[in-house]
Amino acid sequence: MAKFCRYLSLEDTDYCFPHLLANENLNQNLGLVTADSEGCLQLCLVEVANGLRNPVAMVHANDGTHRFFIAEQVGLVWAYLPDRSRLEKPFLNISEAVLTSPWEGDERGFLGIVFHPKFKFTGKVYVYYSVEVRYEERIRISEFRISPRDMNTVDHGSERIILEIEEPASNHNGGELLFGDDGYLYIFTGDGGMAGDPFGTFGNAQNKSALLGKVLRIDVNNNDRGPVYRIPPDNPFVDDPQARPEVYAYGVRNMWRCSFDRGEPDTKEGKGRLFCGDVGQNKYEEIDIVEKGKNYGWRAREGFSCYDKKLCVNSSLDDVLPIYAYPHKMGKSVTGGYVYRGCESPNLNGLYIFGDFMSGRLMSLKEDHATGEWQYSEICMGTGQTCMFPGLINNYYQYIISFAEDEAGELYFMSTGVPSATAPHGVVYKVVDTSSVCLDRAERQQNKGCQKSTFFVVYFKRENGLDEESSCHRIFWIPCTCI
Numbered sequence: 001m002a003k004f005c006r007y008l009s010l011e012d013t014d015y016c017f018p019h020l021l022a023n024e025n026l027n028q029n030l031g032l033v034t035a036d037s038e039g040c041l042q043l044c045l046v047e048v049a050n051g052l053r054n055p056v057a058m059v060h061a062n063d064g065t066h067r068f069f070i071a072e073q074v075g076l077v078w079a080y081l082p083d084r085s086r087l088e089k090p091f092l093n094i095s096e097a098v099l100t101s102p103w104e105g106d107e108r109g110f111l112g113i114v115f116h117p118k119f120k121f122t123g124k125v126y127v128y129y130s131v132e133v134r135y136e137e138r139i140r141i142s143e144f145r146i147s148p149r150d151m152n153t154v155d156h157g158s159e160r161i162i163l164e165i166e167e168p169a170s171n172h173n174g175g176e177l178l179f180g181d182d183g184y185l186y187i188f189t190g191d192g193g194m195a196g197d198p199f200g201t202f203g204n205a206q207n208k209s210a211l212l213g214k215v216l217r218i219d220v221n222n223n224d225r226g227p228v229y230r231i232p233p234d235n236p237f238v239d240d241p242q243a244r245p246e247v248y249a250y251g252v253r254n255m256w257r258c259s260f261d262r263g264e265p266d267t268k269e270g271k272g273r274l275f276c277g278d279v280g281q282n283k284y285e286e287i288d289i290v291e292k293g294k295n296y297g298w299r300a301r302e303g304f305s306c307y308d309k310k311l312c313v314n315s316s317l318d319d320v321l322p323i324y325a326y327p328h329k330m331g332k333s334v335t336g337g338y339v340y341r342g343c344e345s346p347n348l349n350g351l352y353i354f355g356d357f358m359s360g361r362l363m364s365l366k367e368d369h370a371t372g373e374w375q376y377s378e379i380c381m382g383t384g385q386t387c388m389f390p391g392l393i394n395n396y397y398q399y400i401i402s403f404a405e406d407e408a409g410e411l412y413f414m415s416t417g418v419p420s421a422t423a424p425h426g427v428v429y430k431v432v433d434t435s436s437v438c439l440d441r442a443e444r445q446q447n448k449g450c451q452k453s454t455f456f457v458v459y460f461k462r463e464n465g466l467d468e469e470s471s472c473h474r475i476f477w478i479p480c481t482c483i
């Protein structure tokens, strides 16, 4: 067992078995995701961290350390080691600067964090937060550097402000930060706030000269000298004098959580697609795939329906419709998630999994490759024997704040029972599909006298016949059922 434990802490960022998902030998006995009579996919959870005050983001440094970092809305970021222990000293503490309040549903605060894709070499981290400057509310995107003395804290004196945008109202502050495969920083702003995007003659989102209601794309690489950011030369509106050159896509209301698809592990199909949840006004919540230069419709449209009828019938609108929208009887505030591309739950490969902050509903979309349409399935918690393994649970707090991926592509979400920035009732859950069990292995284990409801370590040998020792590079945990 000690040997196994040693193997599990290998510094291997790619600890998926090669071609796991395409290997028939390994997949022939996979069960299907268990669905109930209404077609709801039954999944289970592992509690990864708790006691958090509105955890808004969980990110990793992509540096092979398998650490993860959880941000609280108040402006604290905590570092966790791969064994899920939390370091005592915060990774980042800007709670003095961050503007928020204990009011439930306050959309201001520390909203996003992302590590530079070459963090190992640059030591840079980017954050997105609300701030008050001379009685004016703003959102601020800043760059920090890691402390030269401690890899588990940032140098708090290193902050450089990359961008600040005035916020005309306290709601709809966006908050996502992502790096694309192109190495550029993507910033997702909200429309500024109030209701119905009332600012200016046709709102912020349709106004390309405003930075609000947009997906922005900037280049923060090699910025130690000269401007803190540059405009990528192929940004879509660089030649439009009426537009800000940072704009990458527009017509956004308040995208809350976006992610890039890692792509099919084997073929890389789907890689680089940008999925977002855009929070609706009165009727519909939507999921979009964001592409360069496109208009996502707001405030002309909400979901598939017209919101501002005059703008909506204008032939120059030329907007992109969501891949999916749901009415307010299912939920009132979408939280975008991820396309699952991890290795522990092969049955979930290709499913876009997301949620709703208000209703607590977990949802999924699966692309129909023949029609290009996205099919909806609800996700519910496993009943009966499904989640009856040590360490697995089948319930969670209702207010789904955010989703996350670890370095290996396993899926997590964060929710809380009390959505106040000062209430320590937030939990991070890992999503587990217990049907991804190779039943024959489990049965073999049972013959060896295994106990009911046990976690097994299953490991696969390399195809090329290396000895067992080397194959342990590819160990991963699979919950196995003993029947």
Ligand SMILES: [Ca+2]
Binding pocket: 167, 168, 169, 170, 171, 172, 173, 190, 192, 193
């Ligand atoms: Ca605002």
Ligand SMILES: [Ca+2]
Binding pocket: 251, 278, 286, 296, 297, 298, 301, 302, 303, 320, 322
């Ligand atoms: Ca839209």
